[in-house]
Amino acid sequence: MTFRQTVGRHSHVFRNLADLMAKATPLRSGDQLAGIAATSAEEMVAARMALADQPLRLFLSEPLVPYETDEVTRLILDRHDAAAFAPVSHLTVGGFRDWLLSDAATTERLAALAPGITPEMAAAVSKVMRNQDLVAVARKCRVVTRFRNTIGLPGTMAVRLQPNHPTDDARGIAASIADGLLYGTGDATIGINPASDSLAALSDLLKLLDEIIARFDIPTQGCVLTHVTSSIQLIERGAPVDLVFQSVAGTEAANRSFGIDLAVLKEGLEAGRSLKRGTLGDNVMYFETGQGSALSADAHHGVDQQTLEARAYAVARAYEPLLVNTVVGFIGPEYLYDGKQIIRAGLEDHFCGKLMGLPLGCDVCYTNHAEADQDDMDTLLTLLGAAGVTYIMGVPGADDVMLNYQSTSFHDQLYIRDVLGLKRAPEFEDWLRRQGITGPDGRLTPRAENAPLLAQMTGLAA
Incomplete structure (x- = not known):
């Protein structure tokens, strides 16, 4: 599954979901070392724009690491709590960010939601958030x-x-x-x-x-x-x-x-x-x-x-x-x-x-x-x-x-x-x-x- 995003006069193509996620990530040396990081600020912005439009449900059907060969992927998908996920299942990655920052995302609702959030969903929404967003939402999450x-x-x-x-x-x-x-x-x-x-x-x-x-x-x-x-x-x-x-x-x-x-x-x-x-x-x-x-x-x-x-x-x-x-x-x-x-x-x-x-x-x-x-x-x-x-x-x-x-x-x-x-x-x-x-x-x-x-x-x- 490929993804396309136009920024200005340039059209950027991301060959799969893993590529889109990598290119949307704030720059870090490890991803550069692996050869998967965005090669320009424009490409990074394009990737974030495309990622923000993807439905959260996509991460349940498009595993980044193969289900058949990776027990961590099987753990993530087999234990996913569909009932907990239901309140946000209709959202895109960008819509999820907006909801997390809203007053509707209370400590109690975030605790109930946690079993329904896969790591790929969490990582995806973090990539379209500013530092202050990460602070504001994490502050509302309480785990005892x-x-x-x-x-x-x-x-x-x-x-x-x-x-x-x-x-x-x-x-x-x-x-x-x-x-x-x-x-x-x-x-x-x-x-x-x-x-x-x-x-x-x-x-x-x-x-x-x-x-x-x-x-x-x-x-x-x-x-x-x-x-x-x-x-x-x-x-x-x-x-x-x-x-x-x-x-x-x-x-x-x-x-x-x-x-x-x-x-x-x-x-x-x-x-x-x-x-x-x-x-x-x-x-x-x-x-x-x-x-x-x-x-x-x-x-x-x-x-x-x-x-x-x-x-x-x-x-x-x-x-x-x-x-x-x-x-x-x-x-x-x-x-x-x-x-x-x-x-x-x-x-x-x-x-x-x-x-x-x-x-x-x-x-x-x-x-x-x-x-x-x-x-x-x-x-x-x-x-x-x-x-x-x-x-x-x-x-x-x-x-x-x-x-x-x-x-x-x-x-x-x-x-x-x-x-x-x-x-x-x-x-x-x-x-x-x-x-x-x-x-x-x-x-x-x-x-x-x-x-x-x-x-x-x-x-x-x-």
Whole structure:
């Protein structure tokens, strides 16, 4: 199926729906690398004009990745909720944008609509939206999840405390945890990216997290971000696994490059829930994604990276996760070249995930060889805060010493809370007050009042 659009004196032809979607995408280096990006601003505008006129129903009959050979496509189409989709089924992509921005698109209606929105629909409408549109609509989408606390309530933003260490040193990790807790972070999870994939080392890290959470009765959850199959083995060995982690992508072949398929994700979900460690809920999965992963695995099928990212959210949605985040600038400038591209991608990802009913957070980040800096991250953080982002990262000094990339610091979350009045998960907020870390207004108390907890944490690290 070809598409044609005239702009001025020029007629532009797009050979299929995937080509139309790719050409309509705001410029990014990954699509240029794949040879599918628009070659001029005029061609991009033409593609957006043509895309805006396409009916949403088209995405149900014209899969971008073949149904017969891709289990992610089958997941998307076989699980599509026609009843949920019905209220907007008559709309075009452009009409859907207008409806999303209208007063008719309330938080309640968006929640009911989410199961009926395919990732391709979400990606398509995002391509004809400005940054402010992405913020305005995402802000209306609310997704609440629970394990040992409640994440995603209106007016809140959680933080993953990320205490990574290049050698998995327990003392270094515990010191970073103490630092993060004293800055009021950790309600999303205390999550360690391990340097080792040894089951013994992973088990030790899980036990360290479990001891800290239990000793101080912290209403949060721990996670060691290892492969899902390792988590399953650790659960079988009796390790204290709270959250089961896995990176996911938007095609079967890309997921295969990660060593997973949908069946093993289901096995991980069942294993995690079998432990019944959640006190408030059983959302046990934690997924991370990022634009460009399918292209880097040569598994993109000629589809643009932002649409494939949205397809990864369909994978995540099937397993009722506690947390999902786009590690937006982590893969590097080959996929998102500079701060402008990273900012746009972060807003797109957050919008698409929220529209599809996911608890979408963002690792507001960049690599040191990208044309980006911390000012760009400040801009994205502020925009995501206004958009109602579920959670962000808390990294000591914003500089991850194990993964060697730049993210957001413990101080950054204090800034965005102060500017936008954002609270933490309520159970965690209460715990911080009881510990004397924050006052009744949620702001940090003077350092001296935190000394008892700091002393206990220091003793644990020793």
